[in-house]
Structure formats: C-alpha cells, structure tokens
Amino acid sequence: MSPPRPATAFGSTPRAPFLALTLSLAGLALVWDASDLDRVAMHWLAGGGGFALRHHWLLERVLHDGVHNLALLAYAALLFLAWRPLGPLRQLDGLQRLEVVSGVTLSLLLVGLLKGLSHTSCPWDLQEFGGAAVYVSHWAWDLVDGGPGHCFPGGHVSSAYAFLALALPWLEGDAQARRLGRAVLHGVLLAGLLLGLAQTLRGAHYPSHTWWSALLCWVSALANQQVFARLRSRP
Template sequence: MTPTFDKKIPEHYFRNHLLLPGLLFITIVSLIEWSHFDLTLSQFLFHLEGGVDSWPLRGAWLTETVIHKGGRNFVILLGLIIIGLLIASIKKVNLRPYRKGLIFIFLSVLSSVVLVRLGKSITDIDCPWNLKMFGGSADYHSLFSRVGDLNSPGQCFPAGHSSSGYAWVVLYFFALAYGKQYRWLGLSFGLGLGMTFGLAQQFRGAHFISHDLWSLAISWFSAALLYYVMFARSQSKSSPVIQSQDISALEN
C-alpha cells in the first residue's frame, strides 16, 4: 500500500463511521434486551451441547486450548509484530511513511483492550456459567435491570477475549488512511477474529452475545475517534479546499 492519506469531509466521516454504526448498535442491543435473546441463545447452546449442570465445552480442547489460549497468544504475536515494525521504522526508510499508522494501530488496540478491562472491573454482570440455570449459583439479571449486586461473581461484561479480536477492526481505518481499496479486507479480519473468539466463549458459557457486541462497539468507536484525531481532522485542517474530483471520490 502507498500512503496516500485520502482527504475526508468531517461530516461524512461522522455520519458513516459514528452516527450510523451508533444507531445500528443501539437498535441491536435494544432488541436483544427486549427479546431476552441473550438467554434464549445461551439456553439453546447449553442444551445443544448436552449440558445439565455445567457447560460441556467449557474445558474442551478446541474452545479452551486452541481458540481461547491459542487465540490470546496469536493476538500477543500481532501486537509484537506492530511494535517490531515501529522499532524497525526508525532505521528502515521504506517503513517511515507508515510510522504514524503503526502508532495508530498500537494505540487503538491498547485503548480497546484497556476500556473493556475497565468495564469488566466496574460491572458485576455474570457469565452464563455463573447462573443457577446453567449450574452456577447466581441469579440472572440483564444489563439494564439493576444497579449492582455485591454478591455477584461478576466481571464478565464486556467480553474480554472477543475484544482482543475485535480490536483489530482498526485495520479498516489503517487502510482508510493508506489505501482505501483494502479497508474491507481489514474490517473482515477484525470481525472474523472477534467473532471466532466470541463464539468459542459463548459455547464455553463464558459470555452472552450482548457482551461481545459491546466489545465490538468499544473497539470500533475507539478506532473511529482515534482515527479522526490522528488523520481525518488534521487532513481537513490542512486541506480546507477540496477539489471537485476529491468530492466525487468521497461520494463513491
């Protein structure tokens, strides 16, 4: 990819990357809450696995060893690659144009993981495997149904493992800055990784689907806002006059 730094019109950027995704997120989360789809899906998965008083796939080789532990190591490897490229950009001339983008990826992934970790530490939302209906000891409470329960095991919301995958939706924005034709490939990688991690955790009884959606939202909006600060805003300030061909390209 050649670093071209496509010009952005701020109002278009906010509409397409913040307003519309925000409305979609609120709609989906509201429907899940209203329909109790969290419980419906988890009960379906629990009985599908043949669960009686525990989740059969909680300690399974594929879900725990490969996807949970292996996935965590894979994400650590990705982070080390980004750090390695940043260090290499100090001396490698061909990497220097990408340094800002690499810093952007690092900060975005870090902020997504930290925000999710912070959310887990201040909420008392239970994992499915904590609940009485799935062999645990806690009562079920939806996200918006209470203020808090000091007796709850909690700290299962938002979903930590899937957030380490969804954090890589930042590659969509990286491509938006350096080569727009690759943005959907970057988005597919982040969504695919997060969904793989999230589904495995749902099969283990570690999270409800809404936990994963919140993690995706945190990752997306963290990347979108940071992109605006580091790229879109500075481009709009440095290019106050946008040529007609640029506007046509944006509309397409």
Template sequence: MTLDNNFSHWMWLKLFCLTIIATLTFEHSQFDIRISEFFYNNGQWLIEKSAQPYAFIFYDGPKALLILSAIYLLTILLVKYKRLAKRPFITNHSNLNKYIVPFSIREISYLLIILIAVPSTIALLKGVTHVSCPNHLTLFGGDLPYLNLWQSMLAKTDAKCFPAAHASAGFSLYGLVFIPALYKYRYRIFETVTVLGWSMGLYKMMFGDHFFSHTLVSMLLSLTIVCALASVFFKRKTNVK
C-alpha cells in the same frame, strides 16, 4: 486516490449510539437466554472450559499472536524513529526493510494505541458493570440470580463478564480498516476481523462465559473506539498509493 476522513469523522458517534441501543435491547433479554440454551444441554455446556484443542485455537493462540503483533509494531516504530534521526547503523541495513511493514509512523502509532485502548476500555467496563456470566446463573446451574445491567451495577457482585474482553482483542484489529495504506482492502479486512472476533466470542459462549449481547456490544464498542481514534489520527485527506 485520496482517503477522505469524513467517513470516520462522525461515524464514531453513530456507532456509540448503536452500542447503547444494542446494550439496552439485547442485554438481559430472552434472545440472550435462547442462544445460551443452545450451548447448554442436560446440565452441561457444549465444551468444557480450557478443553483442547479449542482453547489453543480460539484463546491462547489468538491472544499470543496479538501480543506478538503489538511487540512487533512497537519494535518497528522504534526502528522508524531511529531512521528518522538518521542513525547510520539503522539506515545502512537495507536487509531489514523486508521485515518492516510499509506503514507510516502515524499509522503504526495508531494501531498500537488501538491494540491497547480497546481491550483496556472493555476491561474497565467489565469492572464497573458487574454483570454475571451465563455459567454463574441459576438458569444454567450456577448460584446467582439473572439481573439486568442496572441491578448488577447496584449489586456490585464479583462478576465481570460484560462486555466480552477476549473477543475485543480480536475486534481491536478493526483499526486496520482505517489505515490509509490499506484503504483499498478495507472491506476484506472488516470481514476477516469480524469472523476472527466472533470466533473468539463464540468460543467463550460455548462454555457459558458470555451471552450473545456481551460479544455484540464488545464488537460495536470496539468499532466506536477505533473509528473515533481514526478521526483524530487521520484528520486530513491522506494520499493512498
């Protein structure tokens, strides 16, 4: 079976346009406020920030796993490069094979770049947009006014809440969808990563760290980035065994 890169060649541009539309439509909307009101009752959020076991399940745990995954991929990449250089002390250790994912050097390099590029891009945007979190706003017991994106950028407050960075770490795993070796599992991977990313995003929404639009835009922007990089890394048709 062959993997035709046409599916991602221009899809990233469509996703980018969809990201802009979602930003203009949902950011600073009554829809955002209504969803946050669902988590905010009688002057209190549904859960407290850092409350356990929620913090471990939806924040510390996933964050640690993603960091370990990046370290693992980097280690495997170095091993594969050494094998490519035909170093005996690597090639003779066949027991090492069972710990190595059956991905090519290109596929592993793509995943590593995605795991770095997606959260870094979101973090950069957070520093530029200056959008407040719900729990910062007077609407939800805070002391800041509810400003739209443009007003927030002009005000240059210390707030850095848009898009959602924590959820983007989970959404960065969308990169697995575009790995040729996993192409036949792409729909299942897409569904799993979506559930993971939104679980991480909803956790932050439950104590007012993000609006719904923050997570939605983070998801769409993550998809845009992984799709754009996939069109670069996997330009040619690749055989999938």
C-alpha cells in the same frame, strides 16, 4: 499503492457512513438486549448440569488459551512494526502508525476497564446452570448478582476486535488501499466472531457480550482516529 489519505473529519466522506453504521449496529444491539434473547440462547446450549462444551479442547485450549497467547504476540509485533515498519505498514507515515498503536491499545484498555467495573457474572455462573449467581442485566451496574462478576463486555474477543483500528488508515485511502483496508476489517471481524462463538458455546459469555465488545472497539478506534485527524490538521 499510494499511501492512505489523511483522516477526514466526522460528517465528511467516508466518515459519515462509519458513523451511520455504528449507530445502526448500536440500535440493533439495544433491541437484542431488550428481547432477553441472551438467556434464550444460553438455555439452548446448556441445562442444570452446566455447559457440556465448557472444557472442550478446541474451544478452551486452542480458541481461548492459544489465541490469547497469539494476540499477545500480535500486539508485540505491532509495537515493533510501528517502530520498524515492514510490508503494508511501510505505506503509513509515523503519525499514522502511532494512530494504529494508540487505537488498538485504547480499545483493549476500554474493554478491560469496563470488565473491571462490571458486576455481571458469566452464564456458567448462573444458578440455572449450576452456579451461584442470579441473572441481572449487564446494564444494571448498581446490582450484584451473587456471582464473581467482571464478565461484561467480552474481554477475549477484544483481543481480535481491538485490531479494527488497524484497518482505518487504509479505508480512507485510494481504491487499492481501501481493498486492503476491507480485507483487514473483514479478517478482524471474522476472527472476533469465531472467538465470540467459542466463548458462547463454552458458557463464558452471552452473544451480546461479543456484539458490545465489537462496538466498543470500533467506536474507540473511530474516536482515536478523530483525535489524530485533528493533530494532523494543525500547522
């Protein structure tokens, strides 16, 4: 397998499809937000007594606590492999490996920062599910809902979606490299979807929180790659 090609600028192949896909998904997410389907979905899963699956061992102990610890190990392994590459990472040069580490880190920091600033409380904190908060849109940044807040976007799913940055170097390579990139991309998306579903079933997050976390991580990964593309293009 030949090494991935250097990143290209926005508007050239294959970056333009990435941008078009991003804008389309963002538009669909905004339509979802406007439809109030978040609340509809949560009412399907719970009643006045709360969420029956909140403390289910598989959802809480395995898909939350266990995956959280696994994500920390994966991030530590990425830092080590960026320094001493093994396997497919040996196909990347030092700047590309730095790009991957930077992209993953940027995604985690972005989601964490927005969660810290958000006044939105989790579904299980709403009065209609036995909590103290009233429903307020996660876009109403100036309103306090009476709950603990800090629930938007989904932080747990970002432990998977942050690794979208890992796929980008191969997605711009030759045919064989792109196959590897797509495998990484699909694996990360599937992992994030599973974690998001687990958190929604527990009442920890609305479906839109997972969607927006994925978009934020994807956009930050693309922006990070653009920065490194400009660095690579300098003499």
